Amino acid sequence: MGTRTRTPADYRRYFRRNVVAPVAALACVVVAAVTIGIFWASSASNDAALRRQTRVARLALSSSADQIAYEQQTVATWEQLPPHLAQEKADQAWLDAEIGRWLSDMFRHDMTFILDSEGRPIYAFEGGRPASPQRFLQIARAVRPMVRSVTQPGQTGTLPQQAVSQKRSTVLTRASTVFDSDALQVAGRPAAVSVMRIASPGASPSDRSEGKWPVMVSVRFLDGGFLEQLSAWHLLHDLRYSSRRDTRDGETAVEFKDEEGRSIGYFFWKPELPGRLIVRSLGPGSALLVVAMLAAMAALCRSLWQSGRKLSVTVLDLQASEAQAQHLAFHDVLTGLANRALFQDRLDQALARTRRGESCAVLALDLDRFKQVNDTLGHAAGDTLIRDFAERLSKIVREIDTVARIGGDEFCILMCGIDDARSVEQACERVLATVKHPFALVGNEVFVGVSIGVAIAPDAGTDRGELLRKADIALYGAKSQGRDCYRIFAPAMDESVKLRGQIEEELRRAIAGGTELQVHYQPEVEAGTGRVLGLEALLRWEHPSRGSIPPQQFIPIAEETGLIVQLGEWVLSQACRVAAQWPDIFVAVNLSAVQFRSQDLVGRFLLIAAEAGCDPRQIELEITESVLLAEDVGAATVLENLRQAGFRIALDDFGTGYSSLSYLRRYKVDKIKIDRSFTHNLGLDGEAAAIVTSVITLGHAMGLTVTAEGVENHQQMELLAAAGCNELQGFLFAHAVPETSLTNLFPEAGAPRNAA
Numbered sequence: 001m002g003t004r005t006r007t008p009a010d011y012r013r014y015f016r017r018n019v020v021a022p023v024a025a026l027a028c029v030v031v032a033a034v035t036i037g038i039f040w041a042s043s044a045s046n047d048a049a050l051r052r053q054t055r056v057a058r059l060a061l062s063s064s065a066d067q068i069a070y071e072q073q074t075v076a077t078w079e080q081l082p083p084h085l086a087q088e089k090a091d092q093a094w095l096d097a098e099i100g101r102w103l104s105d106m107f108r109h110d111m112t113f114i115l116d117s118e119g120r121p122i123y124a125f126e127g128g129r130p131a132s133p134q135r136f137l138q139i140a141r142a143v144r145p146m147v148r149s150v151t152q153p154g155q156t157g158t159l160p161q162q163a164v165s166q167k168r169s170t171v172l173t174r175a176s177t178v179f180d181s182d183a184l185q186v187a188g189r190p191a192a193v194s195v196m197r198i199a200s201p202g203a204s205p206s207d208r209s210e211g212k213w214p215v216m217v218s219v220r221f222l223d224g225g226f227l228e229q230l231s232a233w234h235l236l237h238d239l240r241y242s243s244r245r246d247t248r249d250g251e252t253a254v255e256f257k258d259e260e261g262r263s264i265g266y267f268f269w270k271p272e273l274p275g276r277l278i279v280r281s282l283g284p285g286s287a288l289l290v291v292a293m294l295a296a297m298a299a300l301c302r303s304l305w306q307s308g309r310k311l312s313v314t315v316l317d318l319q320a321s322e323a324q325a326q327h328l329a330f331h332d333v334l335t336g337l338a339n340r341a342l343f344q345d346r347l348d349q350a351l352a353r354t355r356r357g358e359s360c361a362v363l364a365l366d367l368d369r370f371k372q373v374n375d376t377l378g379h380a381a382g383d384t385l386i387r388d389f390a391e392r393l394s395k396i397v398r399e400i401d402t403v404a405r406i407g408g409d410e411f412c413i414l415m416c417g418i419d420d421a422r423s424v425e426q427a428c429e430r431v432l433a434t435v436k437h438p439f440a441l442v443g444n445e446v447f448v449g450v451s452i453g454v455a456i457a458p459d460a461g462t463d464r465g466e467l468l469r470k471a472d473i474a475l476y477g478a479k480s481q482g483r484d485c486y487r488i489f490a491p492a493m494d495e496s497v498k499l500r501g502q503i504e505e506e507l508r509r510a511i512a513g514g515t516e517l518q519v520h521y522q523p524e525v526e527a528g529t530g531r532v533l534g535l536e537a538l539l540r541w542e543h544p545s546r547g548s549i550p551p552q553q554f555i556p557i558a559e560e561t562g563l564i565v566q567l568g569e570w571v572l573s574q575a576c577r578v579a580a581q582w583p584d585i586f587v588a589v590n591l592s593a594v595q596f597r598s599q600d601l602v603g604r605f606l607l608i609a610a611e612a613g614c615d616p617r618q619i620e621l622e623i624t625e626s627v628l629l630a631e632d633v634g635a636a637t638v639l640e641n642l643r644q645a646g647f648r649i650a651l652d653d654f655g656t657g658y659s660s661l662s663y664l665r666r667y668k669v670d671k672i673k674i675d676r677s678f679t680h681n682l683g684l685d686g687e688a689a690a691i692v693t694s695v696i697t698l699g700h701a702m703g704l705t706v707t708a709e710g711v712e713n714h715q716q717m718e719l720l721a722a723a724g725c726n727e728l729q730g731f732l733f734a735h736a737v738p739e740t741s742l743t744n745l746f747p748e749a750g751a752p753r754n755a756a
Contacts, residue, residue, distance in 0.1 A: 060230050061256050061267060064192035064222060065181040066173075071107040072218040073173050075099050076196040085114070085198065085214055090122065092130070093697065100125025103218060108226070110191075111139070111219035114198070117212035119147060136217070139186050143217055146180040146195040150215055178213075182259050183222070190222040190241060190256065190264045222256075227267075236269040332405040334383060335390035343404035343412055347464050350416050354458045360416050361424045361456045364471040365393075365431065367409040368449035368483045373441065381441040382409075385448070392434045397427070412471075421456065421488065428452050428486035449484030451475055460489050473497050480556070503549070504557050510541060511566060517541055519574040520736035523745050524588070524707060524729045527721040532745050534586035534620065536729065537575040538736045539567070559594045568595045569608060572619070576612035578739060579619060582746065588620040588650060593627045602641045616646030620671065624652050636667055643668060650707070654695065664702060672699050676710025679730070683715045693723045700724060 075081060081099070084090055095114070103109040104125060113136045114123040121136035173179065181194035198214045220226060223241035231239040238251075243265045247253050251268045258264055330342035338346070350360040367389065374382040386409065393403045393411065402414040413431075418424055431450060438445040453475025455461075460470045474489040476497065481487065510516040521535040541549045558564040568591065575587040595601065609616045621642060627635065639649055650671035651664070664672070674695055681688035692708070699706040708720045711730030720728060734745060 056236070060233075061183070061222070061254070064220070064226065065183050065194065068107075068109070068192045068218055068220050069173050069177075069179050069181040069194040069196065071103065071109070072179070072194045072196050072216060073177050075102060076179075076198050076216045077174070077177055077200065079200040081198055082200055082214075085116070085122075092123070093701075095123050096125065096130050099123070099216075100130060101128075104128050108220060109218050110221050110224070111135075111217070113217040115147065115215050115217065117151075117214050119151065122214075139217075139219065142184050142186050143193055143195060143219075146182065146193065147215060147217070149180045150178055150195050150197050151213055183256065183264055184258055185262075185264055186219055186221070188243075192220045192222060192226075194218045222267075231269070237272060239267065239269040241265055241267055332390075335387055335405050337390050337394070337411075338402055338404040340404065340406050343402060343406070343414065344464060346402045347414055347467070350414060351457060351462050351464060351467070353416070354462055358416070359418050359456065359458065360414065361418055361454055362467055362471045363413040363415065363424075363428065363431075363486075364453040364455075364468070364475045365411040365413065366451050366475055366479070367435075368451055368479075370409040370448060373446055373448065377442055377444065377446070381444075381446075384441050385439050385446065388439050389435065389450075393431065396430045396434055412468075418456070424454055424456060424488070425486075428454065432484065432486065451478040451483050452486035453478055454486060454488040456488065470494070500557060503554055504561055504563075506543065507541075507554055507558060507563060510543075511563065511570070516543060517567075517570070518738060519571055519578075520738055521578065521587070521742060522729060522736040523734050524727045525733050527717075527725050527728050530733070532585065533727060534588060535575075535578070535742075535745075536588040536622075536736075537571055537578075537590075539571055540736075555592075559592055562594065564592045564594045565598050568592055569604065572605065573608050573612060574739075576609045576614035576619060578742070580612050580614040582742070583615070583618070585746075586618050586620050586648070588622050590652070591621045591623050591627070593624075596623065596627045596635070596638065601638060602645055605642070605647065606645055617648070619646075620648040620650050622650045622652040622673070639667055639669070643670070664698075664704075669704065671705040671707060673729075674706065674708045674725075676730075679708050679710040679716055679720070680712075682719050689719065689723075692720070692725075696723050696725050 075098070084094060099114070100112050100123075103112050105128075110127065112123075112125040113121055113133070115136070116122050121133035124131040124133045124135050126135055177196065178199070179194055179196035181192070184191055184193050186193060195215055195217050198216050227239045227241060230236060245253060245255075245266050247268060250270050252271050253266045253268045255266050256264045330339060330345075331337065332339045347360075347362065350358075354360060367385070370382065370385065373385055386405070390403070390405060390411070393413070397403055397413060398415075400416050402416075404412045404414070406412055413427070415424060415427060431452060435448060435450045438447050440446075453471045453473065455467050455471035455474060457467055461467050470489040470493075473493050474487045477487040477493050478485050487493070518540045520538050520540050522538060523532045524534045524536060525531060526533050539551055539555075541551075541554060543549050555564070558567050568589075572589050575589045579585070579587040605619075606616065609619060623639075643649055648670040649668070650673055651669045652673045653675045654672040672695065674692060678688050678692050678695075682692065683689075696706045705726045706724075707727040707729060708716075708725050709729050711717050711720065711728045711732045713732060716730075717728060717732060737745070
């Protein structure tokens, strides 16, 4: 019988048992003695610091009600407010700008309400935007006693100054201000609430009949931005709120009560303990002692360790190299998932089982907006995103399934032994659900989506290449239908892909030939007079065999293939040539998001205008919110450079995107175009009329021209003109016409001027 080879693990066990254990025991005795002394010193220091931080937290929380009353006083006692409220119909825009937005932006108030003298809500501003006054009902029960104390104390209609000072002592508000403030539970959240009588400084009770006054109610929740400020100002780390005393490790808590002694909740934070400094100051001496003991231990075991180290290291290196080579051959280096080779091998095995009656499915996954993460946060953040996504996928699949990274942000999942299509759909829904949670990348919370294409065997075939191709076709279908969804392969998808390829090839020929593509022009007229002010250039494709192909069918293909850059510049050149012939009008050209990201956009556009002899001020570039979704500093720079070059910028389809108002504040534009979906409902839907009126008012307030699209009847025209819309566009005035018919739109202008 041969002798078993001693492995590195055997030597490590021998070393721990015969050398490390005795010396470590001695070290523990010394360290324990030093630690006891340090503990007593640090414990006393920590107790004092904890008491100080607790006092600071209690004081800050208890003064929150005084602070919100002081902030509210700046507008509630403003002499310009009562006259505005006395009007038969209050100026909501003025109240939004001077009251609601002031308290929200300047003091971070979460809710602001104004109640009339009868206690009815007449104005509301919540979450940084105007709200329905009826939102007051959700907090009415909590604040109604405070409202009564301000409007009808003692049923006398007034609240003496002495009573005010007795109810709440504060050095922040003026003695003449009548208010009541407290910390309460509002809508299930802790909040500082102030109810204040709206009156000019020095107003007397006789200024109101029967002592009835309008009041202002302000609410600031204490579990949001307030906690961040409190944490920053007073160095209370990881400050949080809970309605229950659910203290976590390392936290301390303060219970917060209202004036009646009712518990509002608990505030928790991780206290800064100076005792740790004591430990760090005394630690070096202890460390030296430990180092000395470790040195003695190293001397004792040196001879034994050197004799076996070479053998153990050699064996370990050989084993590690073999395992690493085996792993790298079949796994992705970044994520540790199966790679393409291992995935294809397992897919071949699964397809072999389908011939015996089993079913399997291939899920092709592609992260949406991954390129944006790489471009804005860097490739290191992109790698972190890939790893985190891979980890989430691994947690939601079955043990018999295989998750693989094919390359970049492309993943595949092989599901074996599936019962029916529903089980595959449930797996897709789990993937979509897990990616909806934000990813933490370099200090940012990033939201991405995922598109999924599915091919099920044997229905979609039993050949590996064919099954993967059909999964990719289904993935393309998911991306073309909005992304962040899944699609299961159907034969019609294959036909659609073939048709797309044909259209792409024919579009390339059409661009090269220059006879099938035409630019038509639809007028934009002055509201009220009907005078043509400008034209919108619209691309048309008259295919020799397919007939008229709508833009919504070939423009997305042009954007995906990059043809949109060449196509867009051709349309711009045609528009500039027409603008040069009609110097008294502007011509609007749609600008694709793909064009917007191309290199030297401004320089090329100026060259095109110069070659056509066109003044850039005649050209209006229409963009949609998709151009600005990246919220990139570069987008604002390109827009500003275009405007400085003379081009005008219009934000198209306004009101249908994510946050149009935020874009108007961040990016400089010259015009907004109200989407035709709102215009279509004018006269039929009161809400549409209100939205249109609000958009026009907003646009004028920001110095913008407002154009309404889709005007089809006289009623819409009259309503828009009455609302103050500057320009109108739609079939009521003219359909899009070819260049040869433009003379009919300008009968008073005569023949066009020859282009330079």
